[in-house]
Amino acid sequence: MKRLVVEDIEKCVGCGLCMFACSRKFAKRPEIGNSSSAILPVSLSGFERGATVIFCRACEEPPCAQVCPSGALKPKKGGGVVYVESLCLGCHYCVEACTLNAIFVREDGKIAVCIHCGYCADYCPHGVIAYKEVEA
Amino acid sequence: MRDAVLIIDLDNYTYEVEHRPDLFEKWLGGTGVAVQLMREHMNPKADPLSPENVIVFATGPLTPAYPLASKTVAMFKSPLTGNLGESHAGGRTATSIAAAGYGAIVIKGASKKPVYLVVENDKVYFRDGRVLWGIPDSLIVGRIIAENEPGRGTRTMMRIGGAGEKLVRYSCVTTETYRHYGRLGLGAVFGSKKLKALIVRGRKKYLPADAKKYREVYDEIYRMAIESDAMKKYHLLGTAANVIPLNELKALPTRNLKVARFERAEEISGEALAEYNLGRRIACSHCPVACIHLAALRLPYENEPYFFRTIMISYDYELIYSLGSMLGIGNRDDLLRLIHRVETYGLDAMSTGVCLAWATEALERGIVSEKDTLVKLAFGDVECYLKAIDFIYEQPTDFYRHLAMGVSHAAEVYGGKEFALAFGGNEMPGYHTGYAAVLNYLTGMRHSHLDSAGYSLDQKAKDLSPEETIDRLIEEESWRQTLSSLVVCFFARGIYTPEVISKAFEPLGYSISPDELKKLGREIYREKARLKVDLGFSLDELSIPKRIFETPSLHGKLSENFVNKALEYYRKKLMEML
Known part of the structure; x- marks a missing residue:
C-alpha cells in the first residue's frame, strides 16, 4: 500500500508548501490557509538546526481511534485511521492520545489528520517527503 | 478579500x-x-x-x-x-x-x-x-x-x-x-x-470562489516557480551571486567608495561562500525557492584545543558589500563574524557598514580622533570593527551616540559630508552602477535600491537621457507598488506578470485586468508621494555626497549636471502628479 514517508529530513527548508497543499487536497473543496492541514514542518528551535515534519505515521493500533468516544476515528485496514467528520464532537481526546502530536485542531474545533492521500508530496520542492509503496 | x-x-x-x-x-x-x-x-x-x-x-x-x-x-x-x-x-x-x-x-x-x-x-x-x-x-x-x-x-x-x-x-x-x-x-x-x-x-481558512480553477492556477504558478529560470539565481547562489559581476563592472563600493573595485572580491563572493561555508538553505513560508543562505562558521575557542563553536549566519549581497568590501574586509571568516555581530544586536547591516566606513575615513583624515572612536578603525581590520559595533550599541562616547543616529547626522556634527554615503538620510546600498542608481537613491520613496532598481537599469541601458532615466525609474517604481501591495516577493517579479496576477485573482472571486493593475501601481505611487510630501519630503533638501562624482562607476565618472537635469525633470513630474 502507498504511504506518505519522509525521504530525507535534512533537505527540509521549512517552506511549508506541504502544509498549504494539504489544505487544498479535496478537489471539490480546496481550502486556502492551514486550518485543515494535517502535516506540519517545524524547526529544531531554528531551521539552522534542522527540521521535523509532523504527520500521522499510520499506526497499526492507533491510540487516537481507541480514545475516540464518538466513532469519528476508526482504525483503517493496514494502519492509520479513517476520519468521519460528521461524527466528530471536537473533544480533542485524540489530540492528547497521539504520541507524535500529529492530530491538529482546525479553526472550527474539529480535527485534521493525515489520510495518506499523498497530495502534499507532489508539492515538496526538495524531495523531503514522498508517496510510495511500503510493506504493510 | x-x-x-x-x-x-x-x-x-x-x-x-x-x-x-x-x-x-x-x-x-x-x-x-x-x-x-x-x-x-x-x-x-x-x-x-x-x-x-x-x-x-x-x-x-x-x-x-x-x-x-x-x-x-x-x-x-x-x-x-x-x-x-x-x-x-x-x-x-x-x-x-x-x-x-x-x-x-x-x-x-x-x-x-x-x-x-x-x-x-x-x-x-x-x-x-x-x-x-x-x-x-x-x-x-x-x-x-x-x-x-x-x-x-x-x-x-x-x-x-x-x-x-x-x-x-x-x-x-x-x-x-x-x-x-x-x-x-x-x-x-x-x-x-x-x-x-x-x-x-492563527489557523483561519479561506475558500476560493472557483475551486477547480484555483487548483489549476496554483499549479501553474508553482510550476513556474520551480521550473523557470526566473528564480534560479536566487535558488543557487542567492543574492551573493552579484558580488563578482558587480566587481567586474567596477560598481562594488569599496573602502567607503574610494574605489569601486575590491581586489579580494573573489574571496567573499557568492561562489566562495557556497563552496566553503554554505551549511544550509532555508525558505520563507510558502516559497519553494529557499534563497536564504546560511553559512556555517566554525570558530575555535582560544586556549582550549579541540573545542569549537559552529554558528549559522545568514548572508546576502548587501551584507557582503557593507560589512565586506566597504570596510575592506576580504576574509570570509572575518566577514561572517561581523555579520553575526550585527545580527546579534539587531542592526541594519547596510547602514552599520556605511557608518563604520565613514568613521574610518574620518579618523584617517583627522576629522575625528581615537578619543572619539576608542579603537583605531582601519579598513580591513576586523577586530576594531567588532568593537565598534559593540560601541554603536553601547554608545560610550558622544561620537558613538551621533554615529548611532546615522551617517548623515554624524557628518553634520563632525564634517566629512562629502564622503558620508547617504541619500535622503538613508545609507547607500551596494551599487555604484551609474546615474540610474544615484537617481533611484534620491527619488525612490524609501531611498532604497529596490524602489526602482536603478542598479539594474544602469546595467541594461546605456546612453539614456536624464529625462528617459527618470521616466524609466518612475515606471518601474510604479509597477513595484502593485507587487508590494499583493505582496509578492520582488524576486518573483518575473513570474507575477500583470497577466498572471490577473489570472490568479479570478478564482479568488476578484476581477482586475492587467491594465487596471498597472494603473493601480501608478495611483499608489501618487498616494505614497503625497504622504511623503506631507511628512516633509522636499527635493530641495536632497544632497549628494561628492564621493559619488569622484569615483568612476560603471558609467564612468558621473556628471553633476546630468543628475541636476534629471532632478529638475523629476520635480516637474512630481508636481504634475501631486
Missing part, C-alpha cells in the same frame, strides 16, 4: 478589529493599504520616536493563496530619515498574519513598561516584557519566547535586539531569526514603544 484590520493601542492596552472592504478592494493590501492606514492613524508631524508614531504591518490578497506571496510591508515614520519608513520582510510574518485572519495590523501609542504582544486569532495578549528588556542578543530573545509561546511551525516572531532598545536609528526588526525589516529604523520605533516582540499565530 481579507479585510480585517487589527488596531492595537499600547497607551491603554486595548485593541479593536475593523473590517475595511473599502480599503482592500481599492488598494489590494500591502503598500497600497499601508499608505492609507498611515494617513488615517498618524499625525504627519509626529516625532518618529514618540507615542504618536504608528506602525502598520500589511499583507496582501494573494497570501496565503499562492506561493511566493510571502512578504509583509511594514510602514512607519522613520527615525533615521524623519520621513516615510517602509520595509519589507519575508519569513513567516505574512502567512501568520493571514492565518490569524488579518489583512493588516496597526500599532499605536507606547507602553509604559516593556511588553511583548501575542496575536492569536481574534485575541491580543499584552505580555510582561520586563524580563526580556535589556537582553541585547535578538537570537536569545527569540529562543526564550519560542520556549514560552505555542504555535511552533506556524507562528511569526518579530523582535528587536539591543540596538532597538537603545534607539539606534538604523536598528531593525528581526523575524524568524534570519529575515529582517532591515532598513530605516523600525527597531528603534519598537524600542520607543517599549515593544520587544510581536508574535502572531
Whole structure:
C-alpha cells in the first residue's frame, strides 16, 4: 500500500508548501490557509538546526481511534485511521492520545489528520517527503 | 478579500478589529493599504520616536493563496530619515498574519513598561516584557519566547535586539531569526514603544470562489516557480551571486567608495561562500525557492584545543558589500563574524557598514580622533570593527551616540559630508552602477535600491537621457507598488506578470485586468508621494555626497549636471502628479 514517508529530513527548508497543499487536497473543496492541514514542518528551535515534519505515521493500533468516544476515528485496514467528520464532537481526546502530536485542531474545533492521500508530496520542492509503496 | 484590520493601542492596552472592504478592494493590501492606514492613524508631524508614531504591518490578497506571496510591508515614520519608513520582510510574518485572519495590523501609542504582544486569532495578549528588556542578543530573545509561546511551525516572531532598545536609528526588526525589516529604523520605533516582540499565530481558512480553477492556477504558478529560470539565481547562489559581476563592472563600493573595485572580491563572493561555508538553505513560508543562505562558521575557542563553536549566519549581497568590501574586509571568516555581530544586536547591516566606513575615513583624515572612536578603525581590520559595533550599541562616547543616529547626522556634527554615503538620510546600498542608481537613491520613496532598481537599469541601458532615466525609474517604481501591495516577493517579479496576477485573482472571486493593475501601481505611487510630501519630503533638501562624482562607476565618472537635469525633470513630474 502507498504511504506518505519522509525521504530525507535534512533537505527540509521549512517552506511549508506541504502544509498549504494539504489544505487544498479535496478537489471539490480546496481550502486556502492551514486550518485543515494535517502535516506540519517545524524547526529544531531554528531551521539552522534542522527540521521535523509532523504527520500521522499510520499506526497499526492507533491510540487516537481507541480514545475516540464518538466513532469519528476508526482504525483503517493496514494502519492509520479513517476520519468521519460528521461524527466528530471536537473533544480533542485524540489530540492528547497521539504520541507524535500529529492530530491538529482546525479553526472550527474539529480535527485534521493525515489520510495518506499523498497530495502534499507532489508539492515538496526538495524531495523531503514522498508517496510510495511500503510493506504493510 | 481579507479585510480585517487589527488596531492595537499600547497607551491603554486595548485593541479593536475593523473590517475595511473599502480599503482592500481599492488598494489590494500591502503598500497600497499601508499608505492609507498611515494617513488615517498618524499625525504627519509626529516625532518618529514618540507615542504618536504608528506602525502598520500589511499583507496582501494573494497570501496565503499562492506561493511566493510571502512578504509583509511594514510602514512607519522613520527615525533615521524623519520621513516615510517602509520595509519589507519575508519569513513567516505574512502567512501568520493571514492565518490569524488579518489583512493588516496597526500599532499605536507606547507602553509604559516593556511588553511583548501575542496575536492569536481574534485575541491580543499584552505580555510582561520586563524580563526580556535589556537582553541585547535578538537570537536569545527569540529562543526564550519560542520556549514560552505555542504555535511552533506556524507562528511569526518579530523582535528587536539591543540596538532597538537603545534607539539606534538604523536598528531593525528581526523575524524568524534570519529575515529582517532591515532598513530605516523600525527597531528603534519598537524600542520607543517599549515593544520587544510581536508574535502572531492563527489557523483561519479561506475558500476560493472557483475551486477547480484555483487548483489549476496554483499549479501553474508553482510550476513556474520551480521550473523557470526566473528564480534560479536566487535558488543557487542567492543574492551573493552579484558580488563578482558587480566587481567586474567596477560598481562594488569599496573602502567607503574610494574605489569601486575590491581586489579580494573573489574571496567573499557568492561562489566562495557556497563552496566553503554554505551549511544550509532555508525558505520563507510558502516559497519553494529557499534563497536564504546560511553559512556555517566554525570558530575555535582560544586556549582550549579541540573545542569549537559552529554558528549559522545568514548572508546576502548587501551584507557582503557593507560589512565586506566597504570596510575592506576580504576574509570570509572575518566577514561572517561581523555579520553575526550585527545580527546579534539587531542592526541594519547596510547602514552599520556605511557608518563604520565613514568613521574610518574620518579618523584617517583627522576629522575625528581615537578619543572619539576608542579603537583605531582601519579598513580591513576586523577586530576594531567588532568593537565598534559593540560601541554603536553601547554608545560610550558622544561620537558613538551621533554615529548611532546615522551617517548623515554624524557628518553634520563632525564634517566629512562629502564622503558620508547617504541619500535622503538613508545609507547607500551596494551599487555604484551609474546615474540610474544615484537617481533611484534620491527619488525612490524609501531611498532604497529596490524602489526602482536603478542598479539594474544602469546595467541594461546605456546612453539614456536624464529625462528617459527618470521616466524609466518612475515606471518601474510604479509597477513595484502593485507587487508590494499583493505582496509578492520582488524576486518573483518575473513570474507575477500583470497577466498572471490577473489570472490568479479570478478564482479568488476578484476581477482586475492587467491594465487596471498597472494603473493601480501608478495611483499608489501618487498616494505614497503625497504622504511623503506631507511628512516633509522636499527635493530641495536632497544632497549628494561628492564621493559619488569622484569615483568612476560603471558609467564612468558621473556628471553633476546630468543628475541636476534629471532632478529638475523629476520635480516637474512630481508636481504634475501631486
